[in-house]
Amino acid sequence: MRTPINSVHxxxxxxILGGCGLLLVTLGISPSILGLWPFIPGLGGVWFLFTGLDRRRQPGINMRLVSAGFFLVWASLLFLLDSLFGQHLPLRMTWPLFLLGAGTALVIMARSFKFGKRITLLLPAWCLVLLGVIFFLFSIGIIQGDFTAIVRTWWPLLFILSxxxxxxxxxxxxxxxxxxxVTLQKPSAGDQKKT
Structure with missing residues (x-):
């Protein structure tokens, strides 16, 4: 049995996060404490994660809070990468990872819904993940070529995948x-109104 998350955790x-941030400044990796602003939404994300996973507040896991926490932590890590290593990994190269994070957060949140609503969330979630991966491969240069030419050729795949x-x-x-x-039955002839 898992121990519930408490204030000490x-x-x-x-x-730990505050110490890591300050260590980045004292080691000279981050030029100033202002470069660590991404820790602020990250701390909010950690709070959402802990609150969503806290079984003392509710019997199960609150997947909505967990997904929001995941996305905030993911986004703050991407912004932190940009502020620390922006010259090597600029945001213009890593922006597709935001799509990947948003899609993953939707997949996590979809687990909290019943089947019908779950499917309506999973389809756009996986589309965001797929687009994030494709755009990231283009932005870091693994896929070479003109993006519009590739889209012009391969757009029918959208119909096939849908x-x-x-x-x-x-x-x-x-x-x-x-x-x-539950069984789905067609109405019999006696059930239909005669006009």
């Missing part, structure tokens, strides 16, 4: 309905 994480996603969602939905004992 929260304080210890805040002290069709596959709909087929999979329909199949999974039918399986869940079958497992729950």
């Amino acid at each position: 929260r304080l210890s994480v805040l002290l 069709g596959l996603a709909l087929l999979i969602a329909s199949h999974v939905s039918n399986q869940q309905l079958k497992n729950s004992g």
Whole structure:
């Protein structure tokens, strides 16, 4: 059985993060304390994570708080990378990782919903993850070539992937309905109004 998260855990994480930030300044990695501003949303994200995972407040995990916390921590890490290593990893190269983080946060949040709402969140979430990966591969130069030429050639894949996603969602939905004992029956002729 897991121990619940308490104030000591929260304080210890805040002290560790604060100490890491100050160590970056004293070692000369960060030119000033102002370069550490990304720690502020990161601390908010850590607070959301701990609050969402705290089982003393609610019986289960609050996936909405966990997903918000994950995204804040992810974004603050990306901004921290930019402020510390901006000359080597500028934000113009790493911006697709924000899409990746937003998609991952949506995947985490989708776990807290029932199936119908879950699918409506998972489809855009995986699209954000896929776009983030593709744009990141272009921005760091792994995929060479003109982006518009590639899109002009490969855009029909959107229809194919959308069709596959709909087929999979329909199949999974039918399986869940079958497992729950709910049956979908067509109305009989006697049930319909005669006009």
